Amino acid sequence: MANSEDEKEEDDTEWKYSFVDSIPLIPAAASDPSLNRTSGPTPAHRVILHFDLDCFYAQVEMIRNPALREVPLGIQQKYIIVTCNYVARDLGVSKLMSVTDAKEKCPQLVLVKGEDLTHYREMSYKLTELLMSYCPLVERLGFDENFVDITKIVERRLAETPESNNFSFKGHVYNHTSAELEAQDHPRLALGSHIAAEIREDIKGKLGLTGCAGIATNKLLAKLVCGTFKPNQQTTLLTENIDDIIGSLSSLRKVPGVGYQTSKRLQALGLASVKDLQLFPLNDLAREFGAPSAQRLKNLALGVDESPVTPTGAPQSLSDEDSFKKISSTKEVLEKTRELLSNLVERMRNDGRQPQTFRLTIRKYSATNKWFNRESRQCPIPNHVGQKIPSESSEDALVLLLPLAMKLFHKMVDSSAAFHLTLLNVCFSNLQTKGAAVSGKGSITSFFTQSTSPGKTQQICSSQIQALPTGFQHTFILYVVCRIPPLRTGVVTAWIIRLAHTA
DNA sequence: TGGGTTTCT
DNA sequence: AGAAACC
Numbered sequence: 069m070a071n072s073e074d075e076k077e078e079d080d081t082e083w084k085y086s087f088v089d090s091i092p093l094i095p096a097a098a099s100d101p102s103l104n105r106t107s108g109p110t111p112a113h114r115v116i117l118h119f120d121l122d123c124f125y126a127q128v129e130m131i132r133n134p135a136l137r138e139v140p141l142g143i144q145q146k147y148i149i150v151t152c153n154y155v156a157r158d159l160g161v162s163k164l165m166s167v168t169d170a171k172e173k174c175p176q177l178v179l180v181k182g183e184d185l186t187h188y189r190e191m192s193y194k195l196t197e198l199l200m201s202y203c204p205l206v207e208r209l210g211f212d213e214n215f216v217d218i219t220k221i222v223e224r225r226l227a228e229t230p231e232s233n234n235f236s237f238k239g240h241v242y243n244h245t246s247a248e249l250e251a252q253d254h255p256r257l258a259l260g261s262h263i264a265a266e267i268r269e270d271i272k273g274k275l276g277l278t279g280c281a282g283i284a285t286n287k288l289l290a291k292l293v294c295g296t297f298k299p300n301q302q303t304t305l306l307t308e309n310i311d312d313i314i315g316s317l318s319s320l321r322k323v324p325g326v327g328y329q330t331s332k333r334l335q336a337l338g339l340a341s342v343k344d345l346q347l348f349p350l351n352d353l354a355r356e357f358g359a360p361s362a363q364r365l366k367n368l369a370l371g372v373d374e375s376p377v378t379p380t381g382a383p384q385s386l387s388d389e390d391s392f393k394k395i396s397s398t399k400e401v402l403e404k405t406r407e408l409l410s411n412l413v414e415r416m417r418n419d420g421r422q423p424q425t426f427r428l429t430i431r432k433y434s435a436t437n438k439w440f441n442r443e444s445r446q447c448p449i450p451n452h453v454g455q456k457i458p459s460e461s462s463e464d465a466l467v468l469l470l471p472l473a474m475k476l477f478h479k480m481v482d483s484s485a486a487f488h489l490t491l492l493n494v495c496f497s498n499l500q501t502k503g504a505a506v507s508g509k510g511s512i513t514s515f516f517t518q519s520t521s522p523g524k525t526q527q528i529c530s531s532q533i534q535a536l537p538t539g540f541q542h543t544f545i546l547y548v549v550c551r552i553p554p555l556r557t558g559v560v561t562a563w564i565i566r567l568a569h570t571a
Numbered sequence: 572t573g574g575g576t577t578t579c580t
Numbered sequence: 581a582g583a584a585a586c587c
Contacts, residue, residue: 145573210587327585
């Protein structure tokens with residue numbers, strides 16, 4: 069409990085209440101056991117959902133401008149189409165196609181620039197928050213995918229309405245044409261398919277977004293099965309069909325968790341298919357990748373994935389970057405960095421937390437191995453600088469951060485010699501939840517309007533009043549639990565309040 | 572080939 | 581600080 073001395077009783081009759089002290093904000097997860105970061109030991113029969121929105125960026129743009137729904141639409145970042153709507157796909161456009169190729173295939177293609185992720189990010193968090201209203205175990209994967217562990221919901225519904233295993237599956241069941249009979253044998257997954265359908269309808273109704281869902285017993289399988297029927301459909305994977313879906317993968321690269329590098333290393337060991345990996349001796353694999361990675365890889369090949377759905381919560385870092393053909397002068401670096409930092413500080417201000425670490429990343433041009441030579445330097449943010457960021461004038465923070473950025477830049481680039489950059493990135497991390505800013509004249513409402521993100525509504529989830537032990541007459545603690553988007557799932561704040569008689 | 576983000580080493 | 585993974 070915070071200090072509540074400071075007992076000056078002089079003007080008791082002049083006010084109705086006053087704030088004696090405030091207790092710093094505590095993330096609700098720390099005080100609410102049901103919001104723990106992981107689901108604990110994984111139950112034997114989990115029900116995991118994986119949601120994957122259809123061409124997410126394109127959907128967001130079509131909501132912003134419904135006229136785009138009927139035309140072939142591509143979302144452009146620099147020289148590539150990062151995603152496109154289904155009208156465009158039917159005309160031969162595909163993801164990550166170059167703008168020239170896409171225009172060649174489809175001259176009528178309408179392009180919308182998608183380099184500014186603001187609207188996508190906002191919609192992305194709305195989705196995650198909607199999912200969290202069903203259950204707190206939601207894990208984000210990029211902007212448009214989410215895992216949800218609905219085991220608890222399923223178990224509860226099963227206990228409440230035991231007759232509910234009468235119904236069949238909603239949507240597709242992998243490798244089954246008629247699912248009627250299987251529902252009895254897989255009550256949890258059957259119920260899961262109904263919950264997935266409900267949630268998808270809710271997403272459509274509340275956010276106007278469509279997407280796919282996969283229902284299975286772990287994250288790996290839920291993600292794999294999610295993509296089997298593609299736009300706006302859902303698929304359940306029964307345990308007896310795990311080998312089928314794993315076996316259907318055309319290469320090891322298709323296994324989530326096996327990226328480009330790992331697939332190359334596996335190939336070097338003579339492994340091409342999932343079956344190859346399944347049969348490869350674990351010891352030999354461990355010599356190449358180390359025991360933990362080897363076991364993980366082997367499990368993935370078998371469809372085994374015990375990893376829990378880990379609630380993502382608020383982001384751990386905020387970054388802003390831009391790529392370009394060429395930046396070769398310090399002045400240009402300064403200007404571009406100022407631009408990036410300005411946006412980032414604004415986003416950080418909106419978040420409300422205080423970053424403790426700043427990082428600058430660059431990409432130097434090189435003819436060979438052009439993609440993926442990034443270098444970075446980071447440094448602590450001096451406390452007085454960090455404090456400026458969430459405050460009203462973020463301009464102050466900028467002028468202090470910019471020299472910091474340039475100092476980091478000079479650690480990587482000798483600006484007396486010629487240089488050629490193709491990317492700049494600024495990043496805030498080590499984000500610290502600040503204390504409740506209860507200004508002296510503050511009322512409860514001024515806290516909620518002042519101390520949180522402007523333009524973002526804050527929900528008070530609950531509040532509770534607690535009397536102090538004897539000796540602190542007329543003094544109480546008021547606890548308020550609230551939500552600060554995005555994904556600050558709940559914050560406990562507390563005031564010590566002293567009441568006085570209104571004579 | 573973009574603009575993010577997280578986790579592991 | 582970088583590598584690698586995911587989108």
